[in-house]
Amino acid sequence: MALLPVADALAQILSGVTVLTEEQVPLGTARGRVLAASLPALRTQPGFDASAMDGYAVRAQDAVAGACLTLIGESAAGHGFDGRLGPGEAIRIFTGAPVPDGADAVVIQENTRREGDRVTIEMGAVAGRNIRRRGLDFIEGAASLAAGSLLGPRDMALAAAMNYPAVPVRRRPKVAILATGDELVLPGEAVGRDQIVTSNSFALAALVEAEGGEVLDLGIAPDDFPALEAAIRRARDERVDVLITIGGASVGDHDLIQTALTREGMTLGFWKIAMRPGKPLLHGRLQGMHILGLPGNPVSAVVCGILFLAPLLRALLGRIDAAVPRRRAVFATAWPANDLREDYLRARFVADGESGPPRVVPSTPQDSSLVGVLQQADCLVIRPPHAPAAKAGDACEIIDLRAAGY
Numbered sequence: 001m002a003l004l005p006v007a008d009a010l011a012q013i014l015s016g017v018t019v020l021t022e023e024q025v026p027l028g029t030a031r032g033r034v035l036a037a038s039l040p041a042l043r044t045q046p047g048f049d050a051s052a053m054d055g056y057a058v059r060a061q062d063a064v065a066g067a068c069l070t071l072i073g074e075s076a077a078g079h080g081f082d083g084r085l086g087p088g089e090a091i092r093i094f095t096g097a098p099v100p101d102g103a104d105a106v107v108i109q110e111n112t113r114r115e116g117d118r119v120t121i122e123m124g125a126v127a128g129r130n131i132r133r134r135g136l137d138f139i140e141g142a143a144s145l146a147a148g149s150l151l152g153p154r155d156m157a158l159a160a161a162m163n164y165p166a167v168p169v170r171r172r173p174k175v176a177i178l179a180t181g182d183e184l185v186l187p188g189e190a191v192g193r194d195q196i197v198t199s200n201s202f203a204l205a206a207l208v209e210a211e212g213g214e215v216l217d218l219g220i221a222p223d224d225f226p227a228l229e230a231a232i233r234r235a236r237d238e239r240v241d242v243l244i245t246i247g248g249a250s251v252g253d254h255d256l257i258q259t260a261l262t263r264e265g266m267t268l269g270f271w272k273i274a275m276r277p278g279k280p281l282l283h284g285r286l287q288g289m290h291i292l293g294l295p296g297n298p299v300s301a302v303v304c305g306i307l308f309l310a311p312l313l314r315a316l317l318g319r320i321d322a323a324v325p326r327r328r329a330v331f332a333t334a335w336p337a338n339d340l341r342e343d344y345l346r347a348r349f350v351a352d353g354e355s356g357p358p359r360v361v362p363s364t365p366q367d368s369s370l371v372g373v374l375q376q377a378d379c380l381v382i383r384p385p386h387a388p389a390a391k392a393g394d395a396c397e398i399i400d401l402r403a404a405g406y
């Protein structure tokens, strides 16, 4: 059976996505959430012409160098001056305070000399100088935050300044994670002679949380149908949006996950893709659930998580930037030709101080069981199917794992 190309597998997963419903959350809890609607400004900022400096509000035509003006009052932030500035007059003003009617410039106090209620201008004023015009920042009604954006600290500042006490965001996707295998124990448990510690469940839970999802941890199921089917039913009963299974996806006698999922009602989308690591990836739907059956090898599970689970979660959240970003790099060493599977090589950047695209060295060995190599990697080098042998200096495409926060 021909293996499905990586791009087709991703397109198939994303084609079945319905964006999640929206909910209102208090602004203070909205960091990391995805906006469900664009937010127009609810006010104009600044709402009045405001001083950018501490000094004196003046009429520029009066405040020439050497002029002596009469001080008639004060305008402070939160306490503006009620009257109007007349010819030959000045008003003491502070940063953020409303510029009084009649004034058209602010002279900073370092450029003046003050004696009682007299202010001598030492450097002439320029009309408009040191004044932030009303609406300089944003205007009421103008759309400033786009639907589908992920709210970070700077977005929070703008939403607050625009006067939103709460914002409409997408519901968090709920993701069940099921590790499978008789050999698995949890970190800290006694590890028998034939056993290993589950690592994938932790990587994938972290990935789900980093992408704004909520994890339902289904723990570890042994390689038997009753246990697997009970876990699948639990995910279905909890109405999760995505069920991730780890392991048991290949062709061995103990690889039961596809049969268990099918028995529980899954409609298979695809199984086996032209990718290394990640060949036995499985995708299907069971009622409302998206199902991703990830291979058990730790690198395969994590790379499939980055390539397929992250975009799936972003699509469910309606994110504008659903694709995992790729960038150009160059090989710092030679690398052999590729076969029919699209390869995602764990690689490190060469810190040689040179400018230009990053130079990368694929790690050796590339075995998909190596958690240590994966953790040390800076990026994944993408090798298209049948890519010819590369020599040092040849261009390549990478996923920058560190920049992506993975």
Ligand SMILES: Nc1nc2c(c(=O)[nH]1)N[C@H]1C(S)=C(S)[C@@H](COP(=O)(O)OP(=O)(O)OC[C@H]3O[C@@H](n4cnc5c(N)ncnc54)[C@H](O)[C@@H]3O)O[C@H]1N2
Pocket (backbone or CB within 6 Å): 179, 180, 181, 183, 184, 196, 197, 198, 199, 200, 201, 246, 247, 248, 249, 250, 251, 252, 255, 277, 278, 279, 280, 294, 295, 296, 297, 298, 300, 368, 369
């Ligand atoms: N005859 C063939 N054998 C295999 C093929 C194939 O095409 N023909 N594909 C290989 C590829 S590629 C992969 S990838 C693996 C995937 O196998 P499974 O998805 O069935 O995974 P398991 O056999 O259950 O486990 C593989 C490996 O990973 C370890 N593992 C499993 N779960 C975890 C976990 N939660 N944390 C850490 N490590 C885990 C498990 O102990 C095994 O060592 O199949 C190849 N075989």
Ligand code: MOO
Pocket (backbone or CB within 6 Å): 275, 276, 277, 278, 279, 280, 295, 297, 300, 368
């Ligand atoms: O594709 Mo498997 O994922 O090479 O190790």
